[in-house]
Amino acid sequence: MTARAVLLELRRGTGVVLLAALAAVGSLMSVMAAVSADRQTAWSGSGPGVVSWLNTAGLLLGPIAAAAGAWVGGRERRLGVQELLAAVPKARWRRDLAGFGALGAAVAGGLALVAVLVAATVLPAFSYGGGRWPLSALLVLLGCVACLAIGFGIGRLVPHRWTAPVVALGVYLLSGVPTYLDSGVAQLAPVSNLPAGDGQRLRLAVAALAVGWLVGLSATAFLIGSARRRGWAGLPALMAILVAVPLALLPVGWNGNSYSAAWTEPDPDAMARVCSTGTPTxxxxxxxxxLLPAVTELARPILAELPPDSVAAEQGVEHPAERPTTAAGELAIPFLEGRAAWFSAELRDPERLxxxxxxxFLRPWCxxxxxxxxxAYDLAITLVPAGRGAGEPGGDQLSARLRADPAARRAWLASYLDAGRRCDLATYNALVGR
Structure with missing residues (x-):
């Protein structure tokens, strides 16, 4: 019976309109991000990468869901049919649950359509489906449902036609503004606060708190607007408070990849190495x-120009931190999140990479x-043709002499790389002729 009522609510139009609105806005945001100059702010070819973008899109999708909830929540009182419906044997909470369920299905459908669109753009470069991304996707869905419930409850209490846009604006501000405050309160925002991305996965304990907070918040908001005895909302409200306190008190810290260190942990499966065959490795x-074939094609010519007797010249290893923690003999490849071209396994900007x-490869981490x-770094860059576009061509006599003598150039670069690992200022002075 409840399923039939949900389908009836969907046919009445509000659920369909909400689904279309979420899909349209989410798709528009995705297209705008796809054509932007900075591709690295969008998504990558992995389960966590796609969910990370859904979380970002939630900053607008959440308020839209809240507006729809407010509109449906206040519908009976706006139309003046609450007394007529009171004579119907079905309890009010059952009617409200049917309407709310239809909107919830629309929210899930809208998010799914956006996810399919985003995943299709990186499907050829899709490399990894781990990282607990289903749990992250569940939190994104629960966050939007919480916005829907907040709107529904407020709409039932204040059934004005302007309630929906006001609620949407309020949810947008409450979700977006705290993220700029660098405060633990931001971790309670229902949408757009979920840290997720390549190489990271949610901590299970924190995810459990987040699920409890969002479920408690949704149930409280729904019961305040729907239950005849609003005291029933006390139980989920208590649960929400009990889990919100430790969630808000989590330390606000960031790891090297700009994800909350309190929410996430390194994903060892995602960070496992996959190496090319042949040398340089x-x-x-x-x-x-x-992306390994495309990156190998770019990296090997550069590695071949470095001293062949240096282990550091033979291997490039990808690291997520701003300062690579490479082992001895390894050269760091920049983290490749969001670097894939659309609808292919090629790189979006190979020349830049x-x-x-x-x-x-040449940067000294001193x-x-x-x-x-x-x-010394500026001089080293001039000795590697692939790096000259980033700095001055280097026209001094030392640079010209080294470029003209391959043996001397390799010896100089070998000493430079060794000095860089030891931060040997004396060797640097000798290399630049001081």
């Missing part, structure tokens, strides 16, 4: 394994960035 993380590879270190 190029290794990527499993989460980006589909080629320059970044040269910079990363805390004492003195002038001599910068000078």
């Amino acid at each position: 190029v290794c990527l993380n499993a989460v980006h394994a589909a 080629r320059t970044e590879l040269a910079q990363s 805390t004492d960035q003195t002038g001599v270190v910068d000078r």
Whole structure:
């Protein structure tokens, strides 16, 4: 009977309109992100990457769901039929549950359509389906349902035609503004606060708290607007408070990939190495394994220009941190999240990555960035053709002499790479002729 009532509510139009609105807005946001210059702010070819974008889109999809909930919640009182419906044997909460269920189905359908669209753009580069992304997707769905319930409850209490847009604006502000405050309160926002991405996965304990908070919030808002005795809302409200306190008190910290360190942990399966055959060897993380042929094609010519007797010249390893924690003899490839071209396993901007590879292979990670270190780095860049586009061509006599003598150039680069690992300022001074 309840399923039939839900289908009836869907046919009445509100659920269909909500589904279409969510799909349209989510698709428009995706297209705008896809054509933007900075592709790395969009999504990647992995389950966590797709869900991460859904979470971002939730900043607008959540308020839309809240507006729909407010409109349906206040419908009976706006139409003046509450007394007529009171004579119907079916309890009010059952009628409300049918309407709310129809909107909930529309929310799930809208998110699913956006997810399918986003996943289709990176399907050829899809490399990894782990990372607890179903749990992340559940939290995104529960967050939008919580917005729907908040709107439904407020709409039932204040059945004005302007309630829907006001509620939408309020949910948008309450979800977006706290994220700029660097406060634990931001972790209670129902949408757009979920940290997820390549190489990371949600901590199960924190995810359990988040599920409890969103379910408690949704049930409280729904019962306040629907139950004849609003005291019934006290139980879910108590549950929401009990889990919200430890959630809000989690430390606000960030790891090297800008994801909340309190919410996430490294995903060892995603970070497992997948290496090319032959030499020089190029290794990527499993989460980006589909890009290995394209990256190998870019990296090997650069590695071949570095000293052949140096282990560091023979391997590139991908790392998510801003400062790579490479082992001895390894050169760091920049983290490749969001680098795949649309509808292919190729790179979106290979020339840019080629320059970044040269910079990363030659960059000295020294805390004492003195002038001599910068000078040595600038000189090293001029000796690798792939890196010259990032800096000055280097026309001084030392650079010209080294470029003209391959043996001397390799010896200089070998000393430079060794000095970079030890941050040996004396060797740097000798290399630049000071």
